[in-house]
Amino acid sequence: MALPTDMAMRSALSNICTRRSISLRGLTSTPNSFLQASQQRSFRAPNSSLMTRADGLHRAVPRPSQASPPKRLSSGVAQALFNTNSKGASSQGTKDTKRVLGPNDLFHPYTNSPIPEIRQRAAFIRQHGACPHHDHHTGSLPAAHVNFECPDCGIPVYCSKEHWQDDYENHLEICDTLRQINEDDHDLRSGRFFPEFDYAGPQMEEALVNMTSWDTLLYTRGFNAIDDDRSMRQATRLLTYPLTIASILHELSPYNIKSGGRMTVEGLKSFSALRYTLHPPKSGGGIDIKGLRLEAPPVRLFILGARAESSLPRDVWLQLAHLFPDTKFHLVFIGPESMANRDDEFPLPPRSATNPFGAVVEDRLWPTMKVSTIVDYYHTIHKTGYFHPYDPYFDCFVLFHPGLGHPASSHEWEETIPLLLETKTPIIVTGYTQDDMECDIDWVNKSVAGEFDMLMEPGENAFRSLRWDLNDMDPQDISAGNWGMWSFRGKRYEATHKST
Numbered sequence: 209m210a211l212p213t214d215m216a217m218r219s220a221l222s223n224i225c226t227r228r229s230i231s232l233r234g235l236t237s238t239p240n241s242f243l244q245a246s247q248q249r250s251f252r253a254p255n256s257s258l259m260t261r262a263d264g265l266h267r268a269v270p271r272p273s274q275a276s277p278p279k280r281l282s283s284g285v286a287q288a289l290f291n292t293n294s295k296g297a298s299s300q301g302t303k304d305t306k307r308v309l310g311p312n313d314l315f316h317p318y319t320n321s322p323i324p325e326i327r328q329r330a331a332f333i334r335q336h337g338a339c340p341h342h343d344h345h346t347g348s349l350p351a352a353h354v355n356f357e358c359p360d361c362g363i364p365v366y367c368s369k370e371h372w373q374d375d376y377e378n379h380l381e382i383c384d385t386l387r388q389i390n391e392d393d394h395d396l397r398s399g400r401f402f403p404e405f406d407y408a409g410p411q412m413e414e415a416l417v418n419m420t421s422w423d424t425l426l427y428t429r430g431f432n433a434i435d436d437d438r439s440m441r442q443a444t445r446l447l448t449y450p451l452t453i454a455s456i457l458h459e460l461s462p463y464n465i466k467s468g469g470r471m472t473v474e475g476l477k478s479f480s481a482l483r484y485t486l487h488p489p490k491s492g493g494g495i496d497i498k499g500l501r502l503e504a505p506p507v508r509l510f511i512l513g514a515r516a517e518s519s520l521p522r523d524v525w526l527q528l529a530h531l532f533p534d535t536k537f538h539l540v541f542i543g544p545e546s547m548a549n550r551d552d553e554f555p556l557p558p559r560s561a562t563n564p565f566g567a568v569v570e571d572r573l574w575p576t577m578k579v580s581t582i583v584d585y586y587h588t589i590h591k592t593g594y595f596h597p598y599d600p601y602f603d604c605f606v607l608f609h610p611g612l613g614h615p616a617s618s619h620e621w622e623e624t625i626p627l628l629l630e631t632k633t634p635i636i637v638t639g640y641t642q643d644d645m646e647c648d649i650d651w652v653n654k655s656v657a658g659e660f661d662m663l664m665e666p667g668e669n670a671f672r673s674l675r676w677d678l679n680d681m682d683p684q685d686i687s688a689g690n691w692g693m694w695s696f697r698g699k700r701y702e703a704t705h706k707s708t
Contacts (some may be wrong), residue, residue, distance in 0.1 A: 221396060221442060221445055221446055307399040307400055308397065308398055308399040309323075309394055309397075309398035309399070310398075311398075314390075314394045315362060315391050315394070316362060316390070316394060317357050317359075318330035318333070318357065319364070321394065323394060323397045325397065326393060326394065329393075329680065330363075332680055333354060333364050334353060334354060334355055335353065336353070336680065337354040337365075337680070337681060337682060337683050338352070338353065338354065338682065339351075339352045339354055339366050339368075340365075340366070341366060341367070341374065343371070352367040354683060356369050356372050358372060358379065358383060358386070360387060361386035361389075362387065362390045363386050363390060363678070364683060365386070365683050365684070366379075382686055386678070386683070386686065388676060389676050389677070389678045391438070392675055395442070396442065402439075403439075404434050404440070404443040405442075406432055407526075407527065408429045408527075409530060410529075410530045410533050411430075411531060411533060412430075413533075415428065416428065417458070417460060417531065419461060419462050419670070420670075421670065422440070422444055422671065422674065425451065425671075429530075429531075441673075441675035441676075442675065444671075444673050444674045445673045445674075445675045445689060446520060446521075448669075448672055448673040448689050448690045449608065449690070450525050450527045450528045451527065451671040452636075452638060452690050453509065453528065453604075453606055453636065454528055454531050454532075455669075455670055456664070456693075457482050457486055457532075457604070458483070458486070458532075459486075461479075462670050463664060463670075464476075471663070472663055474662070474663055475662070475664050475695060478634045478663055479634065479663070481600045482602075482604060482634070485507055485535065485601050486532045486535045487534070488504065488534050503536070504535075504602070505536075505602055506535075506536035506537055506602070507532075507536065507537055507538070507602050507604070508537075508540060508604070509528075509538070509540065509604055510586070510604070510606065511539065511540065511541050511606045511608065512542050512543060512586050512606070512607050513545075513586075513607060513610055514542060514543045514546040514581070514608075515545045516548075516549075517541070518541040518546045518548070518550070518581055519547075519548065519549045519550050522570070522573050522579065525539060526573065526577060529576045529577040533576070535576065536576045536577070536578075537578070538579075539577070539578070539579045539580070540579075540581075540582065540595075541580070541582070542582045542585075542589065543583070543585070547568070547583050550581075556568060556583065564592070565582045565584055565589060565594065566582070567580045567581060568580065568581040568582075585620075586624050586627070587624045591627075598632070599633075600632055600633050603633045604635075605633060605634070605635045606636045607635065607636070607637045607638070608638050608690065609639065609640055609690075612625070612637070612647075612648040613644075613647035613648045613649075613651035614647065622655065625655060625656060626659075629656060629697070629698030629699075631698065632700060633698075634663055634695055634696075635695060635697060636695045637693070637695065638669065638693050639666070640687050641691060642692060644692070645666045645692045646666070660697060660698055660699055661696065661700070662694070663696055663697050664693070664694055666692060667692060667694070668692055668693075669692055669693040671690070672688050672691045673688045673690060673691075674688065675689070676688055677689060
C-alpha cells in the first residue's frame with residue numbers, strides 16, 4: 209500500500225537526516241578505530257553534510273562508491289521508521305497518527321529518549337564517537353569513546369564529566385546547535401502532522417518566482433505559509449536538492465556575473481545555453497492538428513554517485529518540472545548506491561538489448577518528467593556511448609557531495625572526471641563545508657590542470673538546508689546539507705586563423 213504523502217516525506221527526511229560523514233579513523237585498522245590527531249579530518253564549523261545511507265539499522269557500512277567516500281557511514285533509522293509507519297497507515301495521511309511528543313516536549317537526552325530509534329542512535333554514537341579532549345590528542349591519555357551526555361544538548365560528547373567540564377568553553381560553541389539537532393530529531397518522530405510537506409504545484413505563467421532566498425522563493429511559488437523555524441528546517445532538508453539545481457539554471461538565478469555574483473563569464477555562456485532551452489519562446493502550439501509543433505528533446509540532468517537523493521519522494525523532484533513548465537526533464541541517477549533504501553523496487557530489471565544497464569525507469573510521474581536509475585559507475589556507461597551525443601544546450605551533470613579530494617574516494621573519480629570534461633557540459637558540485645569544497649577544487653586542479661574552466665566560484669549555497677546534521681562518528685562535527693556549491697566545465701578551445 210502506498211504511503212500517504214506526509215508519511216512518505218517524513219520517512220525520506222529521516223533517511224537523510226540521521227546520517228553524517230565520518231572521519232578517516234573509521235577506515236583504519238587502528239585499535240578502537242582511532243587515528244593519530246595529525247591524521248584526523250574534522251569539520252568543526254556549522255557547514256554542510258548530506259548524510260549517507262546504509263542497509264540496516266545503526267549498521268556502519270563503508271561506502272566504496274564513486275561519489276560516496278567510504279568515510280561516510282549510516283546510523284540511520286529510516287527503514288525502521290518507514291516500516292513502523294507503514295503499518296496501519298490510513299488513506300487520510302498522518303493526521304490520525306497517534307502523537308508521541310508534544311511541541312513543548314521535544315528535548316530528551318538521546319540515551320533516555322522515548323523514541324527507540326534515537327536510543328539506538330545514542331548507543332551507536334557511544335560506540336564510535338571519540339572524546340575530543342586535548343589530553344587524548346597529545347598522548348597524555350589513550351583514545352576513548354564518548355560516554356557522557358551533556359545535560360544541555362542531550363548528546364554524548366565526552367568520555368567523562370570531568371573532561372566535559374574542563375573543555376566546556378569549546379563545547380559551548382556548538383552546544384546550542386546540538387540541542388537544536390536533538391529537538392529536530394525528536395520532532396521528526398513525534399507523530400505530528402507535517403503540513404510543510406504539502407508542496408506547491410505548477411507555477412503560473414503570470415507569476416514570477418523570486419529566488420533571492422528560501423522565504424521569497426516559497427512565497428512566490430505558492431507554498432503554504434511556514435511560520436515555524438523548525439518546520440522550515442524540515443522542509444528545506446528535502447527541497448535543497450532540486451532547488452540547488454534550479455537556482456543555477458533558472459533565468460532569475462541569484463547568481464550572476466556582477467561583483468559578488470560568483471558566476472564567471474564562461475559560466476554565463478554555459479548556463480545561458482541551458483536557460484535558452486529551459487525557457488523556450490511561445491510557439492503557438494495547441495492540442496489540435498493545427499497546433500502541432502516540433503518539440504525540443506528533454507533536458508538531461510545526470511546525478512552521479514547518487515545516494516539519498518535518488519530515493520527522495522518524487523514530489524520533491526517534481527518541483528523542477530513545476531519551475532520549468534515548458535520544458536521536459538530526464539533525471540538520470542547513476543551510481544552503485546543509487547538504489548539504496550529502495551528495496552520495494554528490487555529485483556532490478558534484467559539487462560537486455562533495449563536496456564543494457566538494467567535501468568529502473570519511471571516515466572509516468574509527470575507529463576514533462578522522466579526518472580531513470582542505473583546501478584553502475586558513470587565511466588563504465590560513458591565508454592559505451594550509451595548517452596552520446598552530449599549537448600551543452602540539453603545536458604548538465606550534478607555531483608552532490610562527491611568527495612573528489614578525499615583520499616579514500618578520489619581514486620574512484622580519476623577515470624570519471626576527464627570523461628566529464630570531454631562532454632563540455634556544465635558540472636555542478638556541492639560540498640559539505642568550505643574546506644571540503646577547497647579540497648575538491650585542489651584535487652581537480654592537480655588532476656586535470658589547465659583542462660577546465662570555472663563556471664561559478666565556490667561559496668555558500670543560497671538554498672542549502674537550514675537544518676543542521678550530526679556526524680554520528682564524531683558528535684563535534686555538525687553541518688548543513690548542500691552548504692556550498694561551485695561549478696566547472698571542460699575547457700573549450702577557440703579556433704584561430706593565422707595568416708602565412
